[in-house]
Amino acid sequence: MDRTISIARDYTTYPGPRYAADGPFSGETFRDTILARALQEAITSGGVVTVVLDDVAGYGSSFLEEAFGGLIRKGFDRSQIKRHLRVVAQTNRFQHHARTAQRYIDEAAPITVQ
Template sequence: MTTINVANDFSKWPAGRYRGDGPYSGEVFRDDVLVPALARAEIVEVQLDGARGYGSSFLEEAFGGLARLGKYTRQQLKERLKIVSLEDPSLPAEILFYIEKH
């Protein structure tokens, strides 16, 4: 298992959907952090606490984009991603929603 703490390993201010939206967008997180972690480890724990909030565009692109772009199936993502947020317990369900809709 590998762990990604978004605030420490990526940014305390994740925002935007696409690379063009800035260096801490969902697309950057997905392609530069999340996909390599999934290639290295069977289970990836993503800790969301410590960041200054998450927009739906960031979350949909980062997590929903994995399924939408065919990088992984919905089932693979549900088995391999462990989403943790003590500060906002609704975030894991929101992320699962974005994965499920693709």
């Protein structure tokens, strides 16, 4: 099942900090309440989740890193993310953010249990 998530429409036009404890509309809350669930459904069904970054006031790097790089730390496999998640920007203003979100996924280190 394919799904499109617009952060502006489905979450907020004012993305906040990294962690929920630091303020409203955090990257952590977006990942845990919207993105991770949608991604898991896409993996199960063979679909793709497209996240549209446009139409918000702006993004802090901490929001993007926690929302997207945090998927790796939450146990998602990088190859599954590559197959089932697209982060896009339809306007030039947010193209850099889409590339940055992808870089955070590529660079995130999984949490290892010792």
